[in-house]
Amino acid sequence: MKIDAELCIACEECVPYCPMLAISMKDDVAVIDQDECVECGICLRSGSCSVDAFIDEPATWPRQIRAEFSNPTVPHRSTGLAGRGTEEVKTNEVTGRLKPGWLAFAIEFGRPVTGARFRDVDMVAQALAKVGITFEPANPVTALMEDTKTGKIREDVLNEKALSAIIECVFPREKGPAVLKAFQEAVKKIDTVCSVDLADLVEPDEQVPAEKMLNELGISYRINGKTNIGLGRPKFKGGN
């Protein structure tokens, strides 16, 4: 995103809308720091500019991935869906993506507020790959990997910045402690923040085994989260 200096009237209305704080005033004109801008488009969609000074031109590779990961109204090339993730367990009673005895783990880099460079995503993805997880094949970050066995992300995107990018993976429940330990070590080295989640199926007695595992590992979790109610149909055959 850019701002037409000839049109800008320096009203500063757009400045607070930028989640990345990439808009500032210079010589009585609003300017966007192109390195920090993640192309989320919120400045444009806010309607804050009374003179239509925003210039929203299609970006070329590799910058074009910024909008795909940051703007929820832009479909991602790898999924065809708007947003930066997948259906994960939201439709699981229909898809059977997460199987009994397995856990789904997601690390959303840059959320909240800070944004993230893909070099941080790459570092953690490679650390997780070493303990034998399976990356979600339909995930946009997975689509950027040179090799899904190593988790290595292609070099030409590593300096690109996104509002957020999500690693999604699954692994057998017994691998949980090793995966979480690998994550805890790798996350110490990142230059941003990440929001982390773990999904599990609910047992017939309404217990969720992941809770016990997290408690044993001393990893806290929030009192609130997402519950797939299980009303979707047709039901996946073989699910719980």
Place this chain on the structure above:
Amino acid sequence: MTHTLHRSGTRESLGGDFVFLFMPAFGINNIDSGPKLRKFLEIAQHHNPVNMGDAFYGNQFAKGLDNVMNNIKKDGAVVHAVFDNEEDAAHMLKDVKEADLGPSLVVSGIFDRVQGLCQKNGIHRHAATYSLGIWGKTENLPPDDVLDIITMCGHGMISAARINSVADDVRAGRKSAEDAAKELAKQCDCGVFNPARAAKLLAAMAK
């Protein structure tokens, strides 16, 4: 898409925050699901939603509710309805279960409250997704009161600066906390932002 997860806050504040997400599985039951998604939003309208939206189109505050209802794609979308109290959420869950529409329903909220709603309706939950919180350079984050509002838009469309700006407006008496919260809600495209809860948080910030 974890956009309805990772909402921060106290138990008291989160007790007024129930997000219903309704979507088909693409490639399995999405064909001709548009009318079912619209029916879900029609049901929601009977239970005092504080926000509704479609991830593919926009939310009621930015686009208008009629436009949201009339622009659901024939072969699938991701629609949301947000409730600010357990009673309305309970009635909504009961009616959606009885409608037996086919797409999947995900409810975000305090786990024990949501589990209670399910038990009352004879529902065995399918899966749970836990937020393990924020890791990494957390020293770069804004204060908790700002984060509690920011995290209600999972796609990160609401900046800390914008929240501080409208909180200043409320503090100065230039606008009400309710109007300020509705302004913020426009920016959360999917319609999962809870303006009723945000108004309470903004009012507290403005003191």
